[in-house]
Structure formats: C-alpha cells, structure tokens
Amino acid sequence: MTATVELVEHAPATSHAIPDAVGRVLAGGRIAEASPDPYAPGRWLLRAGSKVGAITVTAPTTDEAVTIRIVPKVPIARLFFLLGYNLDPRGSWRDGQVDVAEHRDLLPALAHAVERQIDRALARGLLQGYRSTEATSQVVRGRIREADQIRRRFGATLPMEVTYDEFTTDIAENRILRAAVERLLRLPGVPQNVRRRLLHQRSRLSGVTALPRGYALPAWQPSRLNARYHHALHLARAVLDGASADHAPGGLRCDGFLLDMNRLFEDFVTTALQEALRGTAFTGRLQDAHHLDEAATIRMKPDFVLYGTQSAPVAVADAKYKAEKREGFPDADLYQMLAYCTALGLREGHLIYAKGNAPHAAHRVRHVGVVIHQHALNLDQKPAELLADIAAVGRQMCAGLPV
Template identity: 75%
Template sequence: MTSAREATRSVELIEHAPATLLPLPDAVGRALAASGIVDATPDPYTPGHWSLRAGSKVGAVTVTTPGGGEPVTVRVTPKVPIARLFFLLGYSLDPKGGWRDGEVEVAEHREVLPALAHAVERQVDRALRQGLLQGYLTTEESALVVRGRIREAEQIRRRFGAALPVEVAYDEFTTDIAENRLLRTAVERLLRLPGVPRDVRRRLLRQRARLADVTAIVRGQPLPHWRPSRLNSRYQHALHLAHAVLDGSSAEHTPGGLRIDGFLFDMNRLFEDFVTVGLREAFRGTDRTARLQDPHHLDEAAAIRMKPDFVLYGADDTPCAVADAKYKAEKRGGFPDADLYQMLAYCTALGLREGHLVYAKGNAPHAAHQVRHAGIVIHQHALDLDQEPAVLLTDIEEVAQRLANTPRV
C-alpha cells in the first residue's frame, strides 16, 4: 500500500507518451536532464515545474539530492505488456532455451524492476536447488610450500634465486567459479536497488546466503566468461538474466553530488536484439551466414563507416540481404524518412537491389519504396509486439523469407 507521502515522491510516465508537466526540485530536474533517462526541460512560465517525456528507456530510477531532500522516483512503464517484454529479452538472450510466456513468471508484476527482480530470484532458486555448481579454478600465488606446479619464470623474476616463498599455480575444485560469481553479483545488484518488493527482497536475501562463500565481482571489472555445457545447463536461464542485470543497463550516477539508482531497459536495443537474433535463427542450418552489427564502409576510401544491424551472406560469402531494426516513435504520417536514406546507403554500398527496415508496429502497414534512378526497393515491415510468442516468431520468419528472396544487382 503506497502512502500519500510516498505518492508525492513518485513520477509515473509511459514510454513515448506526450510530455507531462510536474513540480520538481530544480536539482532533480537537472539530474534527469543530464542523465538522459528522460527528456527533462524546465517550464519557462511555471517556476519549479519541469516537462518530462519518456523515450525508449523503461524501468525505474530514484534521484536523491545531497541536501537531504525527499528522493523522487521516476517510473517509466513500457507500452508492451511486461510478460511480452520478458519474452523479447529471454529470446534475445537464449533463443534455444524455450523462453515462452510463463517461463520467467512475471505476469503478477506491472513494473519492470519488480518483474526483473522476481524473475532473477526464481531462476537463481531453480539453478541452486541441487546445490552450488563446482569446478576447477586455476590459482596463482606465492606460498611457503610447493603445491601444484612451480612458475619458474615468475620465481626467477620475483625472487632472484631465493628458495622461499615459491611462486606456484594449481587447480582448485571450488564453488568460486564464474557461474556462481555472476549469480551472486546480480543478486547483490538487485538488493541495492530501490523498488524491489519486500517479499522478493526477502527471497533474494536467501539466495545471497546460499552464495555466501562466492566472491562477488567488483563493479567496473569485466564479467568472467562462462561457456554453456551439460554441466551448467541448470544454471543457464539464471545466467542469461544475470547478464541482463549486469551488462550496463542499470542507472547509477552521481552528478554534482546527486545520486541516481535504478534499472532501465532500452527498448531500442531490446527490439534490435530480438529482431536480429530472430532473423539469424531463421537462417540457421541453411547455406546462408548471418552477421549482426556487420561493419562496412560507404566510400571507396573507407573513411565513412557504417554498421547495419543484420547482413545476410550467401555461400560465396557475398552480401545477399540487409536489414535494420528501428524501435522508435514514427512520425504522424508514417515511418521516418531518415531511415530510408540510411537503408539506401546500405544497399548502395553492399550492392543490393532491396533493403529491409523492421519496426515495432505503429501507424503504417508494410510499405515498399522504389528509389528513382537507382533501381533499389526499400521495404518497411511492422511487427506487432503484443502478440503470442509463436505468432510473433512466425512474423519474423516471414520477414526472413523476404530477405531470402532479395535479388542481387
């Protein structure tokens, strides 16, 4: 139950909705404007009021001022249902993992952060039910007794011929492996965020206790690498979600003594990942090769770089189709013209007669534009994200079929 006091400190916005004029401390408004979390501008006619407009970042952040003022929480609700958002996320991370509605059990939550925390806790619990995974960890240290093998080069470089201590390396069978460290760090990260429901926080504390002997990853350090295998199969869903928590989508800044804590999904990136992974999966097992974020150059001097979201190559390793995913608010009359110019450049540089732009469903149906004097056709596809997963994946396959039929110059 939200108290009236808490309600005055909460700002509710909807992704890509019209701007809302709200009373805010100037320090909070400036912090939001500087962070890029939402578009924030002071109202020129009403002092102490700011115009806030959410873009494609959804989730929740809390802004705390250094002077002891009340924290202000900004919540941005996605246009797509939470369950559908998590399907897009889950499929992008693990298309073969069986992610479907109900897989991460988020239907009871209407906001992104509570749903994410709930999903991570449930998957970590499933991963750890049979106990913590153990593995061999290579350790290098200075010791007074020989254990494992002596690192001769290090012994000479560091000890100059001294017998002790000895520079040794050995493999230790331990729970302090990459998989457990990722889970521990994701749980710690969620426990630090405001807005996690009390019951979920209590369950996260239990998971942290199970991982108490595991070393958390220090913020700023690279995440340890792990490889999917039969041994860690029960961990894999939890690990994919842990990466979603830790891959930099969080908001934690301190501009000018202010503190911003929270978690945000960038729907632009999420939609792009879903579309490109879906297209790649559609061509798996064929003689075509898909490359995501494929680097190319527009000019002969290789001075103008470009990176299409998706390029399909034929058996002879030459480009045979190109696509770009565009999750954005389209203009009132249809899709943005700038996207057409960008795709025209891609087709010209890659030597293709057709290009494909894929949007989240808006106010325009599928369209095709033939470019004058160029012989190039640009297709614009619209995906309705608020569909059952099977139907949505079928739509992706239909786009893939159009890419497969792209004629060459």
C-alpha cells in the same frame, strides 16, 4: 524522503516538481527528455523515450531522493520474451520458464524472475568447478611460478609462488549470480517479499567472492555441467548490463535499472532473422560494418546483412522501434536504407518496424530502381506467431536471390 514520478514510454511530456539538479541528471544521462517548464518555475517537463525501468537520484547531503519509474507500453510478459530470446534464442523462454508473476512494472518483474531462476539453479546446491589460483605457499602445490619466484624471492627457497587448480564453488557462474543479487538489492522498487527471498539467495552464495563495482564480469562457457544455471545466468547478465551509473554530476547518486526498448527490439529482430535462416545457404551478420564512401571515411553498420555462398551481401535489413510517427518519419529511415543499398550494391532493402509505426509497403526509388520494403510486426501476438512473422520476412529477403 523519496518522491516518485511515473512516466509512460513515449507518452506526451508532463510537468513535475523535481529539483533542478535531478532534472539536469535526467537530461544529461539521456534517461528521459527533460527541460524546465517555462510556465511553472521549479517544475520540469519530462517525457520518457525508449528507456524503461526505474532509477533513483539521491542528493549527497540530504535524504531527499526522486525515483523515476518509466512503464513500457509492451506488456511485461511480452517484453520478457523479447529479452529472453535475445539472451538465449534456443532456450525455452517461450514455454514460460521466466515467471514474471503478477508484476506490471519492469523492475519488480525482473527481480522476481531472477530470484526464481537462481532458486531453481541452486536447488541441488552450488555448482562446483576448477579454478586456477595463484598463491604464496610454504609447500609445493601445483606448480611453481619460476619467474615470480625469482623476481619476488631473490633466490630464496621459501615461501614459494605457486599456481594450482582448486575444486571450489567460488567460480565464475556463482560470482555472476551473486553480483546480480547484490545489484538487485541496491535498486529501488524491489518488493519486500522479493527482497527477502533475494537476501536468502545471497546467504546461499555467501562463500562466493563478491565482485567489486565496475569490474568486468568473469567469463563462463555454457556446457552440460552448468546447464541448470543457464537461465539464471542469462537473466543475471540482463540485470548487470542494464545497471545505471552509480554517480552523476554534482555528487548525486544514481541507482536503477533501465532497458532500452530500441536496442531490445533491434536485437530481437536480428537474432530471430538469424535463427530463421539457420540451415539455409544464407548467413546473416549482425551490426555488419561497411563504408558509404570509396575513401572509407563514412562508416555505416546495418543491423542485419545477408550473405550468400559467394561471400557478397545479397540483402540488408534494419529494425526500427518507434512509438509514434513524428515529423520526418519514416523519410529518414528510407534515406538511410537507400544509402545502405547503394553502398552494398543491392536492389532491395528491408525496414522492420513494430506494428503501429508504419504500414507494410514497398517504395521503388526513382531513376535507380531500388525497392525499399517496410514490414510491421505485431508485438502483442503469441511468441510463436511473432517468430513466424519474422521468418516470413526472412523468406521474402531470400526470395529470388542467387545463392
């Protein structure tokens, strides 16, 4: 039997009857804020943070399971634009290439979108390519691996250790697509009609090697030859990157997909800033590592550091996705940005929030003259308008700066 608990991203805590072991998994895995309800034994207070999606926790000795569904506050269509832009900023995500249909929850929408993109990618058949293969053979094929032949065969002529290039469908691109399909078929909350179509895609990819759990994804390079696979591969990567741990303490099994809205927003803002400044004399570096102190013991990594032609930092920005104004906010962000500006020797810093978290403002720090700007982005507007707002922030960062 499976019980379902629905939470809303950053909504107030609510009380739910769930097993203690499940509550500890949620708290320990930082899936949601979880603590025993002091007024109701056997119940837990659950509050979703920035992670959205669905996860099922199953006990090893019984059929009992609890599915936690965390609904994002951002509309699904807008969330997919942010996700798609992060994966491929020069693609056509804003033109409706990623279809989320009528789904209102993240996981069903993601499964639907991945299946549709794989179907389009495979419309002309499976992509083929050359793959290097090592094998033991009775005949010469390709070239002989002399070191392996000597080490394994002790001078014997046959069989031979050879390596050759094979033209096959069992290549990295197809393996990644199959891995994403297999992962989605194991996740809770995938609608039956989508699941049937995913099973069909798995049958089309049946001749491709299935990747064992925990193995690193094979590398692939975008090219003209695999262009029809690009959208599908980017979404497949999102599925595999967001997969939850398979096992939890106490022998419990976890299956699910969780997306961190904090990370999603930060990646989107910094990627969009980098794209907005493309073609100018400035370059942006993401997660640029620096140190606060002279002894280089206190490390800091601003989300975005802008450089001019002199290879010195000229501006710094940090993206903050927060759903409510809590105690100490935005003071902690301002202190953090002041530290960035001080260590980088800059007179201005920029904090970029999702709208509703902080008004647009500028704060001049006493005695040092550092100005910290706060920008607010409206995530509900059209993609073109959202990108235009980020481009405006980029122009403000560059205004009056020496190249």
